[in-house]
Amino acid sequence: MQIGPYQLSNNLVLAPMAGISDRPFRGICKDFGAGLAVSEMVASNPALRDNKKTLLKADHEGETGLRSVQILGTDPRHMADAAVYNVQRGAQIIDINMGCPAKKVCAVAAGSALLRDADLVKKILDAVVNAVDVPVTLKIRTGWDVQNRNAVEIAKIAESSGIAALTVHGRTRACKFEGQAEYETIRQVKQAVSIPVIANGDIDSAEKAQFVLTATGADALMIGRAAQGNPWLFKEIDGFIKHGKAVEKPALTEIYGTLAAHLEKLYSFYGGVTGVRMARKHISWYLKHLDFISQDIRNKINQATQPIQQMALIHSAFTF
Secondary structure (H helix, E strand, O other): OEEOOEEOOOOEEEOOOOOOOOHHHHHHHHHOOOOEEEOOOEEOOHHHOOOHHHHHHOOOOOOOOOOEEEEEOOOHHHHHHHHHHHHHOOOOEEEEEEOOOOHHHHOOOOHHHHHHOHHHHHHHHHHHHHHOOOOEEEEEEOOOOOOOOOHHHHHHHHHHHOOOEEEEEOOOOOOOOOOOOOOHHHHHHHHHOOOOEEEEOOOOOHHHHHHHHHHHOOOEEEEOHHHOOOOHHHHHHHHHHHHOOOOOOOOHHHHHHHHHHHHHHHHHHHOHHHHHHHHHHHHHHHHOOOOOOOHHHHHHHHHOOOHHHHHHHHHHHOOO
């Protein structure tokens, strides 16, 4: 998988997920085989640029591999300025968000709401591509709703604007994350443009990954929700695609070790109090399929307020 001058180690990408794809999670997923991990979206509004939360979202200090930062907005000049600002802070790839279906994002005509305005899409893409010397990628959905699937039109605009790679989530904005992703539109996009196309949506196993690659003809896959609490999925998919056989699921000792390492990264990155709070959702995802952990222990873990307390409860939850 090639994006501009950068050759990825494989064709697996961690999706930018708000409140989730922070530096600790990106690092964990890269350790288990993600060839690229995109930051959670960063607002292009200049007034928010030096906000602590905004700075943390694009914090790549010490991160291995390529640094890709996703930006969000509707003003071409603000988007171009945001791209320049993040490149100056170390971004090697700029990703543009035109795929987020969140109500608060679409309410200000950002994210996937932009798919309704092809002229504005072109203005934003042209402005960002011309503002920076690094590759610019784009993430979209198949359209605004099922009656208005315009991903092929947007993909052609993206290609003409100099976008280096395009990710397509197999749902419309109206579908949000409901129902099943459809891959036919992604296949049509791949056939319509020559730039790399990345398929996204409902890829939750090695077998499904191979199916989506075959069905769409895509150059790469983007994994989102299925990687939550399951960073090993990248290793499983990569092994299956390369060797045609399943990789063994992680043992309990590996699950515990990875979870503990993830928590330590969160505490270090956010500080103790915020780190504990941010860790709760990740812990829930890691423990989701571990039936031997009682609800009482899960409740106590959720109620922990200090790192040492949270970590001790996690340790007590595992028996080897």
